[in-house]
Structures are given as structure tokens and as C-alpha cells.
Amino acid sequence: MTKLLGLLLLVTAVTAQIFFPGEEPGATEHEEPADTDLFAALGVTIRQNTNIVFGSNSCVTPSGESGTCQSFSSCREFLPMRNNLHRPSVLAFLRGRICRRFRRTVHLCCPSSTPGTIRPPTLPSRPPTSRPQTCGNVPLVNRVVGGIITQPGEWPWLxxxxxxxxxxxxxxxxxxxxxxxxxxxxxxxxxxxxxxxxxxxxxxxxxxxxxxxxxxxxxxxxxxxxxxxxxxxxxxxxxxxxxDREASLNEYVQPACLPYKYRNENFLGDSLVVTGWGRTRFENARNSNVPMKALVPVKSTASCVADYRKLPASKRPAIDGRSLCAGDGSADACAGDSGGPLHYLDLLEGKYYVVGIVSFGVGCARPDYPGVYTRVTSFLDWIDRNTQ
CATH class of the missing domain: 2.40.10.10 (Trypsin-like serine proteases)
Incomplete structure (x- = not known):
């Protein structure tokens, strides 16, 4: 009898469900595809809540920011990560922000800070031709998405x-x-x-x-x-x-990060952020007065070459390893954005790296012709030689 009781206790201990703060047995949550995709990517072994939850919704992120415990799909700050769940760095970033677990979804601590509450660090004085030790430091807030207005100081290298x-x-x-x-x-x-x-x-x-x-x-x-x-x-x-002279660095003027650590990265499957003052629609004759930003998925070079092969031979551009193609028709760079930056977000560092330069396309935001960017990683040595 004693052995049987011990066995029952062991089985109970092994099968007991562990709940996050605010979760009750049998609790469910409305599931969007992005939420279930995240849950599957993270795996079912999630058991530790690394965020402090106050009441039912308020929480604190690992970096000490106040936030709201909510679904992955409803947090705008995390939208650029939807297409990057295959990256270990993205999963590590999101795993550290889990604040509640349901049967098939999790909630994350979504930061509620606003642009300007976190100021970039002051850069030390350096010779103008030296590669900056500090770059790309801007808050990871309110910067998601295709075709919307940015905030002052959001892209201080633009x-x-x-x-x-x-x-x-x-x-x-x-x-x-x-x-x-x-x-x-x-x-x-x-x-x-x-x-x-x-x-x-x-x-x-x-x-x-x-x-x-x-x-x-x-x-x-x-x-x-x-x-x-x-x-x-x-x-x-x-x-x-x-x-003709050095720039004075402040919260609105900062150097960008160049992608030295991503020399061998093709960014295939990632979504990148393009910014500029270009037209909001191809039909518009005037550019935007304020910077716009758009989230664009990276396409393979092979598929990009195939798309542009539909053009007459006399108008067909050269697209190769020095090019980076991105866009699916929902958002794109447009006339007036030329020369502007295409960014990759490094979640672990909290920095944007400029990986592309707006080069050319056919119209704007056409699904049959992705935008073509100059791939910065192909020119890093040339950049170094010409900034000495």
C-alpha cells in the first residue's frame, strides 16, 4: 500500500502542470497564427518566467522597462520578428520576455516606453575617419512596419x-x-x-x-x-x-553600424527595414516631408534575377551577389528614397545594422519586381579604404 501511494504521488508530481502568474488551469487565449508559430518555435519546455508581473497586465522587461503582458501578435514592437523566428537570437530575445503561458500560446512583456525616453549614449570624441565604436543605439520601440511615419530621432544616421x-x-x-x-x-x-x-x-x-x-x-x-x-x-x-566638416553628434545625429559581423550573411527569410523621404505612392509627384519606414522581406538572388528577366534585354539590370533584393508588394522604397539605408535589427545587441542601399526597382511595391539594394557587405573593404 505504501509503495502504491508513493507511485501515485510520483505520477502526480511528474504530470502536474506549471502555470505562469495570472494563468489558471484550463485557461485559454485567442490564438493568432503568429502566436502559435512563436509557441511552436519556442517549444513546449518553457517553464520559467523571467519577467516580474504586477496584477494581470503590467510587467517589467529584463532590461527594467515597464510594459504590458500581451500576445506576440498584438505587440507592435515585436512585429519585425514574425518572419525571423528561425533565428536563435530572435528566440532568445523573445524567450526572455515571456510573462504568461497558456495551453498553446504565450504572452510577452511588450515595452510601453515611448520614443525619447531612452537616450542614446554620448559618443566619445574620435578622429573623423575612424570607424565609430558606438553606433546604431536607438530605442527598440515604435519602429515596426510598412509605410508609416517615423519619429524624430528614430533614425539619427539618416x-x-x-x-x-x-x-x-x-x-x-x-x-x-x-x-x-x-x-x-x-x-x-x-x-x-x-x-x-x-x-x-x-x-x-x-x-x-x-x-x-x-x-x-x-x-x-x-x-x-x-x-x-x-x-x-x-x-x-x-x-x-x-x-566639409565633422558632424556634431547628439540624439538626432549618430553614426550607423556597418555589418562587419554579417559579411557571410545573406539575410534570406529575414524582414528588413527601409527608411527615407521618398514618395508614399509611385503615382505621387512629390516626396514625403517626413521620413517613412517600411518592413520588406528578403528574396533570394535567383528569384530576383528571374523576376527581372521579364524585362526587355536592353533594360535588364545586372543582379548578382553584390545585390540584395527585398519586397513583396505590400511595402517598398520609392522615388526619393534612393541612396537611403536598409536595416537589419540585431535583437541581442539592440542595434540596427545598415545592410543595403536603396538602388532601383520597377515602379514601387510591385509584387512581381522586388526592390533591389546594393549589398553593403560586398563593399566593406572598399568603404574602409575610402574612409581612411
């Missing part, structure tokens, strides 16, 4: 390239601040037969007026380092601009 027309700055292309004196952009922005930008504007949000207490910084383009852009094939669409 540069507007253009000219003064009377008392108004007119932007024609975009770029990325990579040192205090160098801006990375697209070679086609400086091809013959068009208005060539002569100025760089940093720290700008609304190009038509001052929208922050810190005014934008304007620079003349003193010199250029051409990557060898081919106007017929669109190859090597990259250029480095040298400004």
Missing part, C-alpha cells in the same frame, strides 16, 4: 541629400552617416543628366520646417568617392560623400 532652392532645402536622395564626416549613398544619385546634390542635411525630420528643439545640421559635399556605378547595368551603385 541623411537628406539635396540643394537649397531659395530658402528651402530640396532633397532628391538620401544617405547614411557612417563616420562624423562620411555619408554612404547610391552612385546613381550623382550620375550625369540630373540635378546633382551639393549638400547633406543631418538631424532633419520634417524637411519643410524645424520639428525639434535641435536644428538640423547642413554640410557642403567637399568630395566624393565613386564606387564605379554603371549607368547601363546599375552595378556598383555606391558612393561615399565627404562633408
Amino acid at each position: 541623411a537628406a541629400l539635396g540643394n537649397m532652392v531659395g530658402n528651402t532645402f530640396s532633397a532628391g536622395c538620401a544617405g547614411t552617416l557612417i563616420t562624423r564626416r562620411h555619408v554612404l549613398s547610391a552612385g546613381h544619385c550623382f550620375a550625369p543628366g540630373q540635378v546633382i546634390p551639393t549638400m547633406v542635411r543631418l538631424g532633419a525630420f520634417d524637411l519643410t520646417r524645424s520639428s525639434t528643439s535641435t536644428p538640423p545640421q547642413d554640410f557642403n559635399i567637399r568630395d566624393r568617392r565613386d564606387g564605379g556605378y554603371n549607368t547601363r547595368t546599375n552595378e556598383d551603385d555606391i558612393i561615399i560623400l565627404i562633408m
Whole structure:
């Protein structure tokens, strides 16, 4: 009898279900596909709640931010991760934010901070041609998604390239601040037969007026380092601009991270973020006054080549390992975004890395023609040589 009782106790202990704070036996939750996909990716062995939960919804993230315990699909800050659940770094990031577990889903601690509550660290003074030790440090909040307005200071390395027309700055292309004196952009922005930008504007949000207490910084383009852009094939669409003086770094002006650690990464299956002041629709004649951002899924080079093979041979661009294709028709870069950055989010570091430069496409957001970007990892050695 004693042995039987012991066996029953053992079975009970082994089969007992472990519940997270706020969960009751038999509790269920509305399940979106993203929620069940996350649960499957994380596995059923999740047992430890690493976040502090207060009451039914309030929680604290591992980094000490206040948040709300809610489903994966309802947290906008986590939307860019939906297509990246195959990455161990993404799963590790999300696993550390689990605050409640249901039968087939989990809730995550979704940060409730707003842009500006976390300030980038002040950068130490460095020679203008040195690769910055600190880069890409901006809050991971309110930055999801396709075709919506960004916030001031959200992309502090985003540069507007253009000219003064009377008392108004007119932007024609975009770029990325990579040192205090160098801006990375697209070679086609400086091809013959068009208005060539002569100025760089940093720290700008609304190009038509001052929208922050810190005014934008304007620079003349003193010199250029051409990557060898081919106007017929669109190859090597990259250029480095040298400004006439160093930029003053602040919360609205910071250098971007270059993807040295991702030299061998193709980003296939990832969703990347493109930003710029381009048209919100191809039919629009005017660019946006404020930066827009869009989430675009990466396509394979082979499928991209096949898509563009539908063009007449005389108009067919060269697409190879130096190119990065992204977009599915729901969002895309457009006219006016040329030269702007395409970003990969490193969740463990909390940083964005600039992995692409807006190069060309057919129209905007066409599902049959993904956007084509210059792959920055293919030019890292060239960038190093030309920023010395």
C-alpha cells in the first residue's frame, strides 16, 4: 500500500502542470497564427518566467522597462520578428520576455516606453575617419512596419541629400552617416543628366520646417568617392560623400553600424527595414516631408534575377551577389528614397545594422519586381579604404 501511494504521488508530481502568474488551469487565449508559430518555435519546455508581473497586465522587461503582458501578435514592437523566428537570437530575445503561458500560446512583456525616453549614449570624441565604436543605439520601440511615419530621432544616421532652392532645402536622395564626416549613398544619385546634390542635411525630420528643439545640421559635399556605378547595368551603385566638416553628434545625429559581423550573411527569410523621404505612392509627384519606414522581406538572388528577366534585354539590370533584393508588394522604397539605408535589427545587441542601399526597382511595391539594394557587405573593404 505504501509503495502504491508513493507511485501515485510520483505520477502526480511528474504530470502536474506549471502555470505562469495570472494563468489558471484550463485557461485559454485567442490564438493568432503568429502566436502559435512563436509557441511552436519556442517549444513546449518553457517553464520559467523571467519577467516580474504586477496584477494581470503590467510587467517589467529584463532590461527594467515597464510594459504590458500581451500576445506576440498584438505587440507592435515585436512585429519585425514574425518572419525571423528561425533565428536563435530572435528566440532568445523573445524567450526572455515571456510573462504568461497558456495551453498553446504565450504572452510577452511588450515595452510601453515611448520614443525619447531612452537616450542614446554620448559618443566619445574620435578622429573623423575612424570607424565609430558606438553606433546604431536607438530605442527598440515604435519602429515596426510598412509605410508609416517615423519619429524624430528614430533614425539619427539618416541623411537628406539635396540643394537649397531659395530658402528651402530640396532633397532628391538620401544617405547614411557612417563616420562624423562620411555619408554612404547610391552612385546613381550623382550620375550625369540630373540635378546633382551639393549638400547633406543631418538631424532633419520634417524637411519643410524645424520639428525639434535641435536644428538640423547642413554640410557642403567637399568630395566624393565613386564606387564605379554603371549607368547601363546599375552595378556598383555606391558612393561615399565627404562633408566639409565633422558632424556634431547628439540624439538626432549618430553614426550607423556597418555589418562587419554579417559579411557571410545573406539575410534570406529575414524582414528588413527601409527608411527615407521618398514618395508614399509611385503615382505621387512629390516626396514625403517626413521620413517613412517600411518592413520588406528578403528574396533570394535567383528569384530576383528571374523576376527581372521579364524585362526587355536592353533594360535588364545586372543582379548578382553584390545585390540584395527585398519586397513583396505590400511595402517598398520609392522615388526619393534612393541612396537611403536598409536595416537589419540585431535583437541581442539592440542595434540596427545598415545592410543595403536603396538602388532601383520597377515602379514601387510591385509584387512581381522586388526592390533591389546594393549589398553593403560586398563593399566593406572598399568603404574602409575610402574612409581612411
